[in-house]
Amino acid sequence: MLLLMLDSPSQSDLAFLHGLIGEPGPDPDGVPERYLTEPRDRDHGRAATVLRPRNTGEVARIVAACAERGIGVIPWSGGTGLVGGQVSAEGPLKIVLSLERMTRIRSISPDDDAIVAEAGVVLSDLQAAAASVGRLFPLAMASQGSCCIGGNLATNAGGVQVLRYGNARDLCLGVEAVLADGSIHHGLRLLRKDNTGYDLRHLLIGSEGTLGIITAAVLKLFPCPAEVVTAMLAVPSPQAALHLLQAMRARLDGITAFELMAARGPEFLRGVYPDIADPLEGTPDWRVLVEVGGPLGSELQVRAEAALEAAFDAGLATDGVLASSEAQRARMWWMRETIPEANRKVGAISSHDVSVPLSRIAAFIEAGARAVAALDPHLRINCFGHIGDGNLHYNVFPPEGRSKHDYEAIAAAVKAAIHDCVAEEGGSVSAEHGIGRAKTADLMRYGDPAKLATMRAIKTALDPVGILNPGAVLDTGG
């Protein structure tokens, strides 16, 4: 187990740490709110100060000093994480180490299909940098205007194009990272193959800042799709949606996104945006948003139409619209991407980011509905997400006119019931958001014991003082 020797920093510690980046000391007005909150406003954190280093050397010096003094460090980039990995309320006061000033694109090479970006580069800026040299950086998600690539990698973010391009870890060729003793791992290699020892990159990616602080990364670029087809289709059931995906795959390479939405999504959207123009008539129980991309000359429109025709004939889709303009395409995506905002307006009792094997999705959706109804038949479920990846956002809401606060007493039971259904189907209670601080107990409950023991051994070996994001991932009491 960890030797926890952390302590809140003293005034002289804080002066010293700020001195490392040429500042006299902490902000006299205290730590700005934005470093202490998270998007769903569930957790409120505390911190001794915020340090905003400008380069990797400064990060290394701060971490080395914190290791020496036993001061906890919370890495922070865009602050958009949904599991509280960036917000600590417990234990001794820690420092927030924000990467927000490290926003350089260090290099970009179309010949290598690679870009080297610092941790604080905002995802949409990274996408734009790739586009400026005629390439695609495919990581994409609703928060892309504020999340940063450092956090994307630390949490192995997913998003809406995983089906084709993979999760964040699959898009990364190498990382530069500051380790718990302040040493710097120089791993910014532009290599597609490199079998020289243990894959430290993959260990750091997804470790949520508990094993090292990623300061820069080499990311893969791809050809930009020259043809794109987007469709919204009513499907008879989630199972039919999966069969539709398989049928389309047999005819089309390059299916980029395949997103499921229950009728509840558009219903909630209409609550916030009453004038929404739904491309589909009559609010079908289930719909999918499909996008396919390909190079020039791949005749995607014709081929997609043929694939959809066959799908209609096979009963895998009952209604559908192909976007015939960029505006129509944007409207379809707006519906999908605005669901989280509508959810927040309604206020969920319990939100879940889960995955199950593709073949178990239908069973899970049914079992989840039964489990929720057993607790209270009036609760509402909004189930949507990246069905092609087996990843559902499965959120439970109060009956119409009621507030989530009225249901706080059963929130834990709802969560446990859903997570037990997930475990029953061989799934994961954190598909793309990570463990953070919100799910450490779930990790203990559902995690493989040998894996947990190994994680603890690795954490102790690489961060013996336990300074890196204490209390995240492994509940170390931080």
Place this chain on the structure above:
Amino acid sequence: MLLLMLDSPSQSDLAFLHGLIGEPGPDPDGVPERYLTEPRDRDHGRAATVLRPRNTGEVARIVAACAERGIGVIPWSGGTGLVGGQVSAEGPLKIVLSLERMTRIRSISPDDDAIVAEAGVVLSDLQAAAASVGRLFPLAMASQGSCCIGGNLATNAGGVQVLRYGNARDLCLGVEAVLADGSIHHGLRLLRKDNTGYDLRHLLIGSEGTLGIITAAVLKLFPCPAEVVTAMLAVPSPQAALHLLQAMRARLDGITAFELMAARGPEFLRGVYPDIADPLEGTPDWRVLVEVGGPLGSELQVRAEAALEAAFDAGLATDGVLASSEAQRARMWWMRETIPEANRKVGAISSHDVSVPLSRIAAFIEAGARAVAALDPHLRINCFGHIGDGNLHYNVFPPEGRSKHDYEAIAAAVKAAIHDCVAEEGGSVSAEHGIGRAKTADLMRYGDPAKLATMRAIKTALDPVGILNPGAVLDTGG
């Protein structure tokens, strides 16, 4: 550092270990040769015995007993590794733990696009199992008739379809593994997304049996390409080959393979097979083998022809043949895949499995030639490989009529010269073969110090007695 407390097993240890799998004791004829040699016959190993457990429980009991008794364990599956990871000649006698009896396909699910296979399944059997349900398992390499998936994962094998489908690690959704204390990590999850803690799978993959023994894995399946186009093209230079790849990518999804061959390859082939029918005339200095796959209706033939037409116009290719039959296709691939055999017949002074950034390939090839010529202008170089991955097999041979044995005195200098060129270009001295025992010194020389320190810390934490493949990857004196 490691606490090395290993000892050769006693007769009673051996009787106990064999008893764990229901056998009276070691083979009285000693350890069969095949467990002590490797394909290039460079290293010859020693071992106390071979244990061939039938299931994961038996593997776990053997490892637990070895941990208790301080006995080194060499995991063995197909024995095809090229860096001596499966052959130990130094230190106390170890046991060979062969996975060859663990050959079950535990399950196969087309709906999940996943197959669960035990470590001893031969790669070509795994490919066949996938094909039997209409799916593709894309890992493919010359040794596929004898290498096993356990070893493929332990070494993160590459092969000829990495360009499209990734390395072995990219094809694995989860592993079951026996850890150094004999505990079993149950990680056989059929999930495309799972962000619950450190990625133990990626740590074990590529660790060459030094952190755990992979006993089974969940592997990704893909749609079988219904249309395939294969071409052999003469290119003016390696740089032109890369531009050709980019130009083709702008017009075609699904480029599966893009293999470079210098004229030396066909020349060596003719030495072994004088009647070889070369699809290209006049033995061009450089050629590429290109393969593209796609679903039904993608009209690949027409589109590939158009792409090649444009390539000829742009001067990126000077001659070329599209395979018009499966026999022609097989002949093209035979040329590529038989080069290693021809190389072995000639006998290399030094063989290199290197990678460099794509943009540095041409510079590396020139620098390598200069460095070799500086040592001896009569040496011959055979440079071929997976140029789309930046991965070259760069092998140096004696002048015609001479033997590699005449050049043993300069072999180390040749190796160092090539590896220095690789390092100069930001490359890797082991692209797809791993470190094994042959490259531990290279890892020390070229490895990032912070990464090496982290690797040692992880090894010590997860295998404190140092029983797992001692002396491989990290030179721990085993």
